[in-house]
Amino acid sequence: MTKRTLIVTNDFPPRPGGIQAFVHGLASRRPPGSVVVYAPRWKGCEDFDARQPYEVVRHPSSLMLPTRSVARRAAALVEDGATVVFGAAAPLGLLAPALRAAGAGRIVMLTHGHEASWARLPGARALLRRIGAGADVVTYLGGYTRRRIARAVPASRLVRLAPGVDTDAFRPGAGGDRVRASLGLGDRPVVVCVSRLVPRKGQDVLLRAWPLVLRRVPGAVLLLVGGGPLRRSLERGAARAGLRGSVVVTGSVPWASLPAYYDAGDVFAMPCRSRFGGLDVEGLGIVYLEASATGLPVVAGSSGGAPDAVRHGETGLVVDGTSHTAVAGALCDLLADPARARAMGERGRAWIEEEWRWDLVAARFAALL
Template sequence: MGRALIVTNDFPPRAGGIQAFVHGLASRRPPDSVIVYAPRWKGSEAFDERQPYEVVRHSGTLMLPTPAVARRAAELADGCDTVVFGAAAPLGLLAPRLRAAGAGRVVMLTHGHEAGWARLPVARDLLRRIGEGADVVTYLGDYTRRSLASVIPESKLTRLAPGVDVSAFRPGAGGADVRKSLGIEDRPVVVCVSRLVPRKGQDMLIRAWPLVLRRLPDAALLLVGGGPSRTALQRAAAGLVARGSVVFSGPVPWADLPAHYDAGDVFAMPCRTRLAGLDIEGLGIVYLEASATGLPVVAGSSGGAPDAVRQGETGLIVDGTSPERIAEALVELLSDPAAARAMGKRGRAWIEEQWGWDRVADRFERILTGTAVPDSPRH
């Protein structure tokens, strides 16, 4: 097995779905077969000490394709067979320099923002240049594939979506204790686990919540996570918070996330596309983690989010710009607990069958070695 250098801006201890995805790929390879080059974040040293493989940190919190970053990456690429870019844009522009340093194979992962780049003229040209430097460009699902195929040759495209740790994200993962600690026992609970930013739709959940309370006055909305929108969201929910129907947990450690999913009866993140298509949901690992925990999900129709839901089977897809549609979906699921549980059970089975980490890690290895076969649809 050859050695791979992973060059990425997205890596723990910074929280996020892409960070968890890239970390999961690195962690499932033999320790001596991977080295990671990533930015420095608060808590990096302690985090890196716990990893069985080498992590090299950039001096700042963001890496751009500058000469200094290129030089350091080239030094680290010495002795590596493959270079993996945790996100193709913009660091994939370094690919020619790393090939010159000896990298025989270049693999680039893409997420939602590359699909956004494909929509804009200048960004499209940069993405085309990035794709020219790759042997393989991965995509998350049908939406991102269609977007990328307008810029990158289809012969280079292959699917690689995140995996879910089904042993951690499972029914009975500790939700009862979370409910008790937050004072929401014996109430119908909608939970949203995500960074608090406009695209994720927590603001629309709060706007929809009075409509939900008209039908289900004892329901509670649990918002898990931190982010720049927290103060604005708390102001928007001020009256509802006072009545105990909207609860902010704040950010929680990764190890506690399964229990917070498990505290809900329904998971909802009504994401929406913003900024003329530049701010878009690539997939939505949270929907998969919620399904693994046995929850029915309510997802927004942004970008590739529908690829993480089987409409009507594991969840409902709604217009994330409509509080009315969001409220209707939530009331439908909360009002029929038996049907909601059945939907969650189907979601759990789907995750176990299609989204387990063993399957993803095996595919990643085949992509690195050039032996991957065309993948079958998830749906």
């Protein structure tokens, strides 16, 4: 009988986020009953957990730290010789020695943008080195994160594992007409951004760029999809600039509805930028891949690993996310040339089908286990 894989993670639905979706996607594509997930409590987790084809054990609080109590609970879930997967290496990877002592035969750690940031600071890098020492495999998202993490983890342990895209859900014709109708957008040119509304993602730069876009493409609409602490600021900024009729902020929408919101756009844009001296960076940017799968050209910021999710000049454009003029120029170029934009979207869709489908990612994950 195959031993179950234990996934220990702070990042798991129903808490929203890219890492959460990544870890859930990996777990969901394992054979039913072959994994057990140990994750924090989150609002709505009881209903969510009941729908999963595997066991989810919830920690009493909404955050797990590498403490003795967390180690004890995780160790109790380890079957002798089983594989343990840490949904994010930092900081819970510090528990690896305790789980190895409890019987874990193999330990796999996933890394994301924040581990790449840890590798920049001497103290945090020492902790990351200690975390990596407890792993058999440490994954990375792309070239940027590999270069950073290799400062602390031996190259022999590093293996690429990036998120996959559900190409059946994210596809051209996924329901954009319904979204346009519900928001009263008609057939106006639409730039869509799907992301949490936080400074690194660059929605404020899109807002600053928008008057420049309207000069070249009158009637265009900026559709900001997602919730977050910047929502009220963005709405007030749009009102002050007289952009209320051309900027729509939807707030959070259900995950199942996201493909339709992508499909409502003509161009996707998230001009992310690095902050705090490079400590707050984009690890990859799954939204760029989802947009490409939906057949949209993308405009991405040059932060961190974001360029790994775009083929510049082929599937989209990578620009300086701190420059609203650069962002506006890229958006105008694509909106004003629908044939070029459409060709980029088609190449993006083909790229996703060739390299980023979930079945390919699931096979890579299975090999690591």
